[in-house]
Amino acid sequence: MKTDIIKEIKIDDLGRLCVYPAIENFYGIWQTATEVHWDIKGHFLYSPKPREWSYFDWYERIITVIKKDGFCDLKLSKQTIWTDIPEIIKEQIISF
Numbered sequence: 001m002k003t004d005i006i007k008e009i010k011i012d013d014l015g016r017l018c019v020y021p022a023i024e025n026f027y028g029i030w031q032t033a034t035e036v037h038w039d040i041k042g043h044f045l046y047s048p049k050p051r052e053w054s055y056f057d058w059y060e061r062i063i064t065v066i067k068k069d070g071f072c073d074l075k076l077s078k079q080t081i082w083t084d085i086p087e088i089i090k091e092q093i094i095s096f
Contacts, residue, residue, distance in 0.1 A: 002072045008044075009059070009093065010083030015049035017058045018042075019074065026070050036065045055085075056092040063096070
């Protein structure tokens with residue numbers, strides 16, 4: 001299994017949780033039918049805007065789907081950039 005660093009996590013203008021891996025691409029992840037998507041131009045994974053699930057739930061889903069179906073362990077680092085992520089969500093993500 002590969003390992004990649006998460007270079008940025010953000011909530012974008014559309015309300016989606018976006019996770020930017022440093023190196024890996026996940027073009028075919030949409031085929032898993034898990035609502036985890038890959039933005040080819042922006043080079044990031046994203047969730048739909050939360051409806052019933054929280055942003056933390058979506059983070060957990062993205063990480064789990066990529067590990068299981070993308071064969072990659074995405075890891076936070078001290079250099080991970082947090083953009084428009086409320087502190088409480090950041091703390092939950094770091095604790096995961």
